[in-house]
Amino acid sequence: MRSWKGVKSFTDGFSSKQAPRQPHFELVVVGTSLGGLSALETLLNGLPSNFPAAVAIVQHRHKESNTGLSEFLQSCSLLPLQDAADKAAIVPGHVYLAPADYHLLVESVGWFALSTDMPVSYARPSIDVLFESAADAYGHHTIGIILTGSGGDGAQGLARIKACGGLAIVQDPQTAESQMMPKAAIATTAVDWILPLADIAPRLIHLCQPVIR
């Protein structure tokens, strides 16, 4: 296990009473299916070019939807965005998309891996697979977000993120094009925030900003 360098330095020059140590988030994982395209557009649009965490996205997609999706999402994002390749580095301030017909996993802190294992609850890429592996590697430095979608994929993964000390955010089903996936996540996990779509990016900025000294 890697030690989290830098976490302790947040309180440099302050007594702990003046500056309670904030959790320090390094990886944001996002899962969505039906209606995800416009939801991701809103979310990514809201993240500034100096956003300090890495973002990894599973959007359920057709097996052969090769490049169009990442090109479209890149056009919505100030952050560099790419389909995650096998053993690609996880770089802060970059956005990664699970490629069509592969599971995306976090191999360890700093690295992705892919697999062509069985679909999980009919999905490949599967949100659960990404979220569970992210929770295992990044623990309480993880934020999991479930956006609009059909089916129950992601609920278990979000529960794992919570169990490992991370944060869980779910799009308010009332604002979701498809309510099933957010509702399944809320039913399974004691989520930290249920937010309208437009409020998720501002919340992330607030959560991930480096502590002002």
Added chain:
Amino acid sequence: MNNLEELEIQLLLEGVFRHYGFDFRNYALASIKRRIWNAVRAENLRTISGLQERLLHDPVCLERFLLGLSVNVTSMFRDPTFYLAFRQKVVPLLRTYPFIRIWHAGCSTGEEVYSMAILLHEEGLYHRCRIYATDMNESVLRQAKAGIFSIHLMQEYTQLYLKAGGKYSFSEYYTAAYDNAIFRSTLKENLIFSQHNLATDSSFNEFNVILCRNVLIYFNNTLQDRVHKLLYESLGTFGILGLGQQETLSLTKYEDRYEELERREKLYRRIQ
């Protein structure tokens, strides 16, 4: 990942290696962990240590475990654009050889082996080819050898075949029998299926083409380096290497020894 879980995984893989010789110690952790837990649940056990005990004492359990670790879920003409690029860029090179040796490393249940046989047949090259299809697991090799796939997949495969540049009617290549599609025996004439473990075995021939698609994704960097060396040493000069769509030679030690034949489709040509 809690440390106890990681310890249990290491002990299990070490035990399987020392007792049976199958070496999974350098497999990528995130995937193998999921597969190990799937095995724990399938055996109705509670812990990885419990699975370890059963594996070491019950060879039949080991068979099930090995199958779970070696089936990669693929399809015929997976990534049809790869096959299209192979037709356009590689086939013209192969036409200049009197005899063509192809190694399909990690062929799993054989869908992609039959796809390549069909492609080569349509390009009039199959009679000059030997395709060596290898996998570490005997049981998936038996399935691959049989060349029998579910009839329910044929509609999807027909679409992929056409996108891959298929020239005829896909249904000509198989006979339907109840729920099965049995592929024509003429497609099997030049296929040689045999056991080979990329993690532990060495090179066994020199090839004009090596296909190793979506196999290396299951390996950690140590094992990827070993296999890249093995693939490089098994390729003749100007031999072709085909990887999976999300794999890359860049950042490997062998990057400089190949040129990109078709960047997007991960087709490379050995130049030194």
